[in-house]
Amino acid sequence: MSKALDPILKISNLQTHFFTKAGVLKAVDGVSFEIGAGEIVGLVGESGSGKSITGFSIIGLVDAPGKIVGGDISFKGQNLNQLSNEQMQHYRGNRIAMIFQDPMMTLNPVLRIETQMIEAIQAHDDSIAHEDARIRARDALGLVGISSADERLRAYPHQFSGGMRQRVSIAIAMLNRPDLIIADEPTTALDVTIQGQVISEMQKLCQETKTALLWITHDLAVVSGIADRICVMYAGRVVEQGSIESTILNPMHPYTRGLMGSVPSQNQRGKPLQQIDGMVPSMLNLPNGCAFQNRCRRVNDTCLTKQPDIMHLADGRQVRCINLPEEYKV
Amino acid sequence: MKPILKVENLSKDFVKPLDLVAKALNKLGQNYREEIVHAVDDVSFSIFKGEIVGVVGESGCGKSTLGRMIAGILPPTSGHLKFELDESKTSKIPPALLTQMIFQDPFSSLNPRKRVIDIITEAPIYHKLIDQAEKQTYAEDMLQRVGLDPDTLQRYPHQFSGGQRQRVGIARALAVSPDFLVCDESIAALDVSIQAQIINLFVDLKDKFDLTYLFISHDIGVVEHIADRVIVMYLGRIVETAPIQDFLKNPNHPYTNALLAGVPRLEIGKRKYEPIKGEIPSPLDPPPGCHFHPRCRFAEERCRVEKPILIEIAPAHFSACHLNDRA
Ligand SMILES: Nc1ncnc2c1ncn2[C@@H]1O[C@H](COP(=O)(O)OP(=O)(O)OP(=O)(O)O)[C@@H](O)[C@H]1O
Ligand SMILES: Nc1ncnc2c1ncn2[C@@H]1O[C@H](COP(=O)(O)OP(=O)(O)OP(=O)(O)O)[C@@H](O)[C@H]1O
Ligand code: SF4
Ligand SMILES: [Mg+2]
Ligand SMILES: [Mg+2]
Numbered sequence: 001m002s003k004a005l006d007p008i009l010k011i012s013n014l015q016t017h018f019f020t021k022a023g024v025l026k027a028v029d030g031v032s033f034e035i036g037a038g039e040i041v042g043l044v045g046e047s048g049s050g051k052s053i054t055g056f057s058i059i060g061l062v063d064a065p066g067k068i069v070g071g072d073i074s075f076k077g078q079n080l081n082q083l084s085n086e087q088m089q090h091y092r093g094n095r096i097a098m099i100f101q102d103p104m105m106t107l108n109p110v111l112r113i114e115t116q117m118i119e120a121i122q123a124h125d126d127s128i129a130h131e132d133a134r135i136r137a138r139d140a141l142g143l144v145g146i147s148s149a150d151e152r153l154r155a156y157p158h159q160f161s162g163g164m165r166q167r168v169s170i171a172i173a174m175l176n177r178p179d180l181i182i183a184d185e186p187t188t189a190l191d192v193t194i195q196g197q198v199i200s201e202m203q204k205l206c207q208e209t210k211t212a213l214l215w216i217t218h219d220l221a222v223v224s225g226i227a228d229r230i231c232v233m234y235a236g237r238v239v240e241q242g243s244i245e246s247t248i249l250n251p252m253h254p255y256t257r258g259l260m261g262s263v264p265s266q267n268q269r270g271k272p273l274q275q276i277d278g279m280v281p282s283m284l285n286l287p288n289g290c291a292f293q294n295r296c297r298r299v300n301d302t303c304l305t306k307q308p309d310i311m312h313l314a315d316g317r318q319v320r321c322i323n324l325p326e327e328y329k330v
Numbered sequence: 331m332k333p334i335l336k337v338e339n340l341s342k343d344f345v346k347p348l349d350l351v352a353k354a355l356n357k358l359g360q361n362y363r364e365e366i367v368h369a370v371d372d373v374s375f376s377i378f379k380g381e382i383v384g385v386v387g388e389s390g391c392g393k394s395t396l397g398r399m400i401a402g403i404l405p406p407t408s409g410h411l412k413f414e415l416d417e418s419k420t421s422k423i424p425p426a427l428l429t430q431m432i433f434q435d436p437f438s439s440l441n442p443r444k445r446v447i448d449i450i451t452e453a454p455i456y457h458k459l460i461d462q463a464e465k466q467t468y469a470e471d472m473l474q475r476v477g478l479d480p481d482t483l484q485r486y487p488h489q490f491s492g493g494q495r496q497r498v499g500i501a502r503a504l505a506v507s508p509d510f511l512v513c514d515e516s517i518a519a520l521d522v523s524i525q526a527q528i529i530n531l532f533v534d535l536k537d538k539f540d541l542t543y544l545f546i547s548h549d550i551g552v553v554e555h556i557a558d559r560v561i562v563m564y565l566g567r568i569v570e571t572a573p574i575q576d577f578l579k580n581p582n583h584p585y586t587n588a589l590l591a592g593v594p595r596l597e598i599g600k601r602k603y604e605p606i607k608g609e610i611p612s613p614l615d616p617p618p619g620c621h622f623h624p625r626c627r628f629a630e631e632r633c634r635v636e637k638p639i640l641i642e643i644a645p646a647h648f649s650a651c652h653l654n655d656r657a
Contacts, residue, residue, distance in 0.1 A: 047492075047521045161609050162389075191388035192550070193625075196592040196605030203603075218522050221551070221594035225601025245598050255523075262526035263596045264555035269574070272533065273555065275526040279491050295523075 007034035008076060008179050008212040009058065015070035016050075016057045023284050027053040027066065029236035032310075035180065038210040040203075042223030042244070044259075045233030046280055051216045054233070055182045057081075058214075059098050060088040076179065094124040097173035099166075101185035106169040107157040113141075113168055114153035117175060124176050140171040144201045163194035170202065177209055184216045199226060220263060224248055232256050235283060235291035242317030252319045254296045290322065298323045332414055333376035334510060334542050335400065340409035342370040342395050346614065365614045369395040371566035372409070374640075377510075382536065382543040384557030384574075386550055386589065388610050391563040393546045394514050400544060401431035401512040415509055423506060424457060430503035432496075434515035439499055440487040446473070446498055447483040450505050459506065472501040475538075476531060493524035500531065504539070514546045529556060550593045554578060559646075562586050565613055565621040568640060572647035582649040585622045620652065628653055 016028040028050045035041045043051050056062050058073055060080065073080040075096065080088065092098075100106060108116055117137035122128060128136075134153070141149035144167040157165055166186060173181055183202070187195040203226055206213050217223060223230055224244060231241040232253065240253040251257045260266060261274035278295040287293060290303045300323060308322045344367045352362035370392040377383050385393050398404035400411060415428050433439040440449055447469045454460045460468050470480035476497040487495055496516065503511060513532065517525045533556060535541060547553050553560060560577045562570045562585065570583040581587050588606040595601075608625040611617055620638050623629040632652050640648040 046523060163609060191548070191610065192592040193388065193588055193606050194609070195594075196603040197607075200603040200605060203600075219594065220522070221596045224596050224598070225594055225603075248596065248598055259523060260596065262523060264529075264551045265596055267555065269555055272530045273526040275530055276523040277527070279493060279524065280521070 007036050008039075009035045009214075010074040011054075011058070011071065012074070013071040014054065014057060014068070014073060016053050016062055016066060016068050019065045019067065020284070025283050026236050026286070027283065028057060030071070031233070031236075031238050032071075033231050033238060033241055035212040035214060037179070037212055038206060039229070040206060040213045040215055040227045042227035042230045043214060043216045043233065044218060044220055044223055044230060046235075047218065048280065048283060049233040050236045051218075051233055052184050055098065055184050055214065055216055058180075058182060059092055059096055060085075061098075090124075093120060093178075094176045095178050096180045096182070097176070097178040099169055099173050099181060099183040099186045101188050103162075103165040103169040104157065106172055107165060109157050111156070112153070113137075113155055113157065117153070117172060120172055120175050136175065137171075140175055141168070143174065143205065144168075144171045145197060146171070163190050163198065166190060166198060167201065170198065170205075174205055174209070174211075178211060180212045180214070181206075182214045182216070185218070186215070187222065188217065188219070195222075202226075220259060221265075232259070235280065235286060237291070237320060238318070239292070239320045240317065242313075242315065246315045246317060252313065252317060252324060253292075253321050254298050255292050258295070290320075331378045334379045334414055335377040336410075336412040336414075337376070337400070338374050338410040338412070340370060340373050340396070340399060340411065341368065341407050342392075342399060342404065343367065343407045344369055367613050368566045368616070369613065370399070370406075373563075373568045374409075375561065375568065375571060377542060377544065379542055380536070380540065381558045382533075382545055382556055384553035384560045385544060385546045385563060386548065386553055386560060387563035388589075389548070390565075390610065390613055392566045393563060396563070397431065397512045397514045397544060397546050400510075401429050402426050403431065413510075419507070419509065423459065427453065427457060427506040428508050429510040429512065430506065430508040431512045431514065432499055432503055432516045434518050440495060440502075442487055445484050445486060449487070449498065450502050453502070454505050457506065468505070472505050473498075475504060475535070476501045477527075491524075493520050493527060496520060496528055497531070500528075500535070504535065507539070508541070510542045510544070512544045512546070515548065516545075517552065518547070518549070525552070532556070550589065551595075562589065565611065565616045567621060567650070568648075569622065569651070570647075570649045571640075572644070572649075576644055576647050580644065580647070582643055582647070582654070583622075583651050584626045584628055584653075586649075588625070620650075 012032045014028055014031045018025040018027055031054055045051055057068055062068060068081050118133040121133040121136055138149045138153060141152055146152055146167055187198050215227060227244050230244050230247050231238045234255050240256045251260050258276035267273050276295050281287060281291060289305045290308050293299050293303045302322050308320045310318045310320055311324055312318055346365040348362055348364055356362050387393055399406050415425055450469045450472050451465045469483055473480050478494060478497050517528050520528060545557060557574050559573050561568055564585050570586045581590055592605055606625050617624050619635045620633045623633040638650040638652045640650045641654060643649050643654055
């Protein structure tokens with residue numbers, strides 16, 4: 001993997017915990033992965049598995065009772081979790097941008113789109129003239145497929161449809177040509193035809209500007225069509241990561257296998273879907289050993305007591321499972 | 331085969347009342363009118379016993395409105411619904427109960443202050459299908475049918491996971507032994523790994539209890555898997571309906587094709603999305619002629635002015651597109 005030589009983002013053993021009244025909730029517990037320039041990494045997994053908190057940790061948006069309690073987040077060689085709030089502010093929106101499932105997390109309802117975009121540009125480059133910033137904002141709207149951009153700039157967010165608003169928030173994320181975009185379920189709330197539009201714009205932008213993209217979603221099918229690599233999370237940990245091809249063709253972790261197997265198109269019509277039985281354990285009360293043990297078909301006694309370490313496979317994949325078939329171990 | 335339900339020219343309009351500003355401006359001589367949404371606009375179709383009929387289409391196209399009319403919880407503005415129900419059953423069970431609806435959000439549809447046992451047995455007791463003495467065993471039986479532990483009978487809804495709550499909702503619906511279930515996005519709020527469990531449960535129950543389904547979902551992959559027939563809606567109208575095999579092999583309407591082309595599929599290799607352009611128009615002000623014409627690459631003059639009607643282009647396969655007149 002040539003990309004791994006010089007990653008834009010390198011996360012090692014990230015731990016973000018929530019200190020709640022009911023106990024310590026290890027939302028992110030030992031997560032490691034990298035993203036290279038122009039690379040798209042898909043982060044998938046069950047609801048509550050820690051995907052969003054991983055994204056929030058990178059961009060420094062974890063609030064009390066949450067806290068990053070361990071690990072490194074290295075962005076172009078700079079360790080982000082050693083930065084002060086002001087220093088982080090400089091990175092946020094400038095070098096690193098985030099797109100949320102709900103575009104109104106980015107947009108201010110009482111300001112014209114134009115005002116918001118120009119502010120975002122000037123916040124990171126105070127020497128730029130107002131008119132130049134306006135032109136850049138207009139071009140950015142054009143880039144995400146919004147026609148009559150001049151007119152649209154004068155509008156307020158509520159005058160746009162949901163899909164259009166999401167495209168505006170993507171345009172804002174791209175404004176300062178960040179090196180990294182974290183997109184948290186950016187198309188989940190959108191209709192199929194609009195989702196297609198947004199995905200195709202994002203793909204183009206990443207290719208053209210070499211922006212690294214972390215795409216957080218629960219939709220395996222979306223990830224399979226756009227990502228270079230995939231990280232699969234379960235109960236706060238990455239249980240499998242690897243290239244999209246090898247992971248989809250031959251998923252190794254029992255959870256990944258179950259997940260892929262339950263996608264309707266992987267099943268014959270009229271036959272029951274393959275299903276993962278049982279349910280996710282409470283994050284406040286994880287079992288000893290592997291968190292997937294209660295749902296796993298390969299479970300054995302060791303799984304009940306020992307946390308599985310990361311196994312490195314020959315094809316570059318990393319899998320957290322004690323019980324991999326012998327031939328895959330290296 | 332006999333249809334269990336005939337839907338004839340069914341429509342539902344919603345009136346969007348004027349807001350205060352508009353009312354005030356009207357007093358000053360402006361002329362703001364109340365706006366009308368044709369949420370469901372003159373739809374007709376039949377559903378046969380034992381079928382699973384999938385309804386797909388984008389947000390706001392009228393799927394839920396259609397489902398709620400069929401479930402009897404929303405009166406139509408015009409048109410008819412004709413149920414052909416089992417007479418041996420209708421003598422005992424009020425016909426209105428024989429169609430049950432299962433919602434997207436299992437949480438808001440279950441009373442948070444009631445225990446599961448009461449949630450499940452409330453309707454059957456009220457309608458005298460069972461008596462107090464049978465309550466416990468009846469509820470246990472219902473929970474088992476949906477794969478829940480009967481030990482959970484005394485719990486409240488918040489003490490369950492999302493997938494379990496959806497099972498409770500299904501148990502409640504089954505408790506009045508319905509013939510027909512309307513499922514409105516019933517798996518959308520569930521975790522991916524739980525969705526498969528619930529889909530399998532629906533299919534399983536259908537066989538065991540002779541059920542018929544209207545299955546509303548924006549997830550076309552799921553509909554493709556379980557439906558026998560698919561209805562595609564766009565801005566309140568049915569644009570295409572076909573048996574599933576024909577639907578997948580020979581989708582006819584340009585909108586259906588756009589929809590199918592946009593569905594993400596689990597496959598290897600970078601996917602090139604070539605989405606259709608444009609936004610979904612506001613239902614308050616739908617385009618004239620064929621509602622789809624502003625986004626359709628085949629649109630011609632006629633499409634802009636004349637409403638296409640559904641015509642049968644293959645056995646049981648109907649589509650509403652002017653292009654079909656050409657052949
Ligand atoms: N403010 C908070 N206080 C306590 N726990 C929290 C808080 N925010 C998140 N969590 C917990 O952290 C865990 C991870 O949450 P996260 O939002 O990252 O999940 P996710 O993978 O993004 O799920 P989804 O697919 O539902 O968005 C969850 O168990 C969640 O309940
Ligand atoms: N109670 C109501 N009052 C006014 N308008 C309504 C009401 N219910 C629905 N509508 C409108 O009717 C149209 C159809 O809505 P409906 O909820 O049936 O769509 P849907 O296909 O179920 O959409 P979704 O996929 O978002 O659930 C929409 O334009 C909606 O705004
Ligand atoms: S470690 Fe054991 S329980 Fe966990 S996934 Fe592997 S086989 Fe299953
Ligand atoms: Mg999330
Ligand atoms: Mg709906």
